[in-house]
Amino acid sequence: MRSIQGEFDGRGLKIAVVSTRWNDDIVDRLVEGACDVLTDCGVDDDDITLVRVPGAFELPLAADRLADSDDYDGIVALGAVIRGETPHFDFVAGECAKGLSAAALEYGVPVGFGVITADTAEQADARAQPDEDHNKGAEAASAVIEMATLLRALGV
Ligand SMILES: Nc1c(NC[C@H](O)[C@H](O)[C@H](O)CO)[nH]c(=O)[nH]c1=O
Numbered sequence: 001m002r003s004i005q006g007e008f009d010g011r012g013l014k015i016a017v018v019s020t021r022w023n024d025d026i027v028d029r030l031v032e033g034a035c036d037v038l039t040d041c042g043v044d045d046d047d048i049t050l051v052r053v054p055g056a057f058e059l060p061l062a063a064d065r066l067a068d069s070d071d072y073d074g075i076v077a078l079g080a081v082i083r084g085e086t087p088h089f090d091f092v093a094g095e096c097a098k099g100l101s102a103a104a105l106e107y108g109v110p111v112g113f114g115v116i117t118a119d120t121a122e123q124a125d126a127r128a129q130p131d132e133d134h135n136k137g138a139e140a141a142s143a144v145i146e147m148a149t150l151l152r153a154l155g156v
């Protein structure tokens, strides 16, 4: 019996970090958390590309184009969707998740889902803290490194 899994070694990996301008007071902290993890895992600063989009609904298109470029070993998608008065939240959050998953599956490039979906700003804030155990950006970046190295180990 053999076991194959990824490792948290980001040396030589090229990573794109796509984040939203919407709720940037929260999202900027997700970017910090993600970049800290990438650096801690050995990703060279020159191999991290930061991309900005308007909102979570636009994240999938950016991820799709970045994945199709074949220039990146992984993509970290960061945003914060906070429920308002109407069902808009459901459509934005739902299409964002679906689109990011589709981009990953279409091109075989890991896409980390670092999009907070919260009922309140307080809930969102609690998931964008400096410590990586409470930062969705750090979580997503860690998953991307692990998946990128897993795919490399699988030779796919
Ligand atoms: N309400 C939030 C949005 N809404 C904007 C959409 O994401 C999109 O940019 C707009 O519908 C134009 O296409 N976006 C977030 O990221 N977070 C929100 O809470």
Ligand SMILES: CC(=O)[C@@H](O)COP(=O)(O)O
Binding pocket: 081, 082, 083, 084, 085, 086, 087, 088, 089, 090, 092
């Ligand atoms: C997630 C959203 O798009 C939301 O913030 C919009 O708020 P509202 O439903 O009150 O228009």
